[in-house]
Amino acid sequence: xxxxxxxxxxxxxxxxxxxxxxxxxxxxxxxxxxxxxxxxxxxxxxxxxxxxxxxxxxxxxxxxxxxxxxxxxxxxxxxxxxxxxxxxxxxxxxxxxxxxxxxxxxxxxxxxxxxxxxxx
Amino acid sequence: xxxxxxxxxxxxxxxxxxxxxxxxxxxxxxxxxxxxxxxxxxxxxxxxxxxxxxxxxxxxxxxxxxxxxxxxxxxxxxxxxxxxxxxxxxxxxxxxxxxxxxxxxxxx
Numbered sequence: 001x002x003x004x005x006x007x008x009x010x011x012x013x014x015x016x017x018x019x020x021x022x023x024x025x026x027x028x029x030x031x032x033x034x035x036x037x038x039x040x041x042x043x044x045x046x047x048x049x050x051x052x053x054x055x056x057x058x059x060x061x062x063x064x065x066x067x068x069x070x071x072x073x074x075x076x077x078x079x080x081x082x083x084x085x086x087x088x089x090x091x092x093x094x095x096x097x098x099x100x101x102x103x104x105x106x107x108x109x110x111x112x113x114x115x116x117x118x119x120x
Numbered sequence: 121x122x123x124x125x126x127x128x129x130x131x132x133x134x135x136x137x138x139x140x141x142x143x144x145x146x147x148x149x150x151x152x153x154x155x156x157x158x159x160x161x162x163x164x165x166x167x168x169x170x171x172x173x174x175x176x177x178x179x180x181x182x183x184x185x186x187x188x189x190x191x192x193x194x195x196x197x198x199x200x201x202x203x204x205x206x207x208x209x210x211x212x213x214x215x216x217x218x219x220x221x222x223x224x225x226x227x228x
Contacts, residue, residue: 035217037163045155045163045206047217061216095162104210106153108174110162 002026004034004096004111011117012086020114022079022096029077030054033099035107036070036081040092050099051079059103086118122211124220131226132197140223142190142207150209152190154183157222158203166205167192194225202227 007021022034036048049060053072060070069082079096094114097107125143132138142152152170155163165174167183170190180195194201207220 037219044204044222045157045208045219047219050217059216062214097163103215104151104212106151106165106168106208107155107163108165108168110164113162 006111006114009115019082024077034079035097037095038092088118091118122218126220126223129224137195140192142220153208154192155206156203199227
C-alpha cells in the first residue's frame with residue numbers, strides 16, 4: 001500500500017527556520033513526482049512545487065520560488081519542505097502529495113498534512 | 121497566470137443530482153482532475169483525466185468537459201458528500217499545477 005506520512009505539527013517564531021518531512025512507502029520513491037500544497041486557514045489549495053526524487057528535478061510556482069526549498073533523500077525515501085526565515089503568513093497546513101510518473105498528472109495519494117503555526 | 125473559476129458554493133437536497141463547474145481558458149486542451157476535501161482532512165482524488173474514477177470512488181461521481189468548462193456531477197447526493205471540491209489542471213504555459221478556488225457543497 002502506498003503511504004505518505006508527514007511530520008507532526010510545528011509552532012515556530014518569525015525568523016526561525018523549519019524543515020517538515022513526508023515519509024513515503026509502498027512504491028519506488030525515485031520514479032514519481034512528489035508535490036507540496038499549502039492551505040492557509042479557511043482558504044483553498046495552493047500548489048507550491050514538485051520534485052522528481054530520481055534526479056532532484058524541480059518545478060516551483062513562481063510565488064514560492066526562493067521562499068521555500070523542496071528536497072528529497074533517496075536513501076530514506078523522504079521528501080522535505082524547508083524554510084530559512086519563517087513569516088507569520090507561512091501559517092498554514094502543508095500537504096505532500098504523489099503526482100505520478102510524469103508531469104501533468106493528478107495528485108493521487110496525499111499525506112495527512114502538517115500544521116505550521118508561526119507566531120511571536 | 122492561468123486561472124480556474126469555480127462557484128464558491130452549491131446547495132442540493134439529499135438524493136438529488138448536482139453539478140460543480142470549473143471554467144478556464146482552453147480547458148478543453150487540458151486534463152482536469154477533481155478533489156474532495158472534508159473538514160479537517162486531506163484532499164481525496166475523486167476524478168482524474170476529466171472523467172476517470174479512482175478505485176473506491178462511488179459511480180455517483182462523474183466528470184465531463186465541454187467548451188471552456190469542466191463539470192463534476194454527483195448523482196443521488198448523500199449527506200456524506202458534503203465537502204469542498206477543487207478542480208486542478210497542469211498549465212503547460214507556466215509549467216505548474218493550478219487549482220480552482222474550490223466549491224463548498226452543502227447538502228440540505
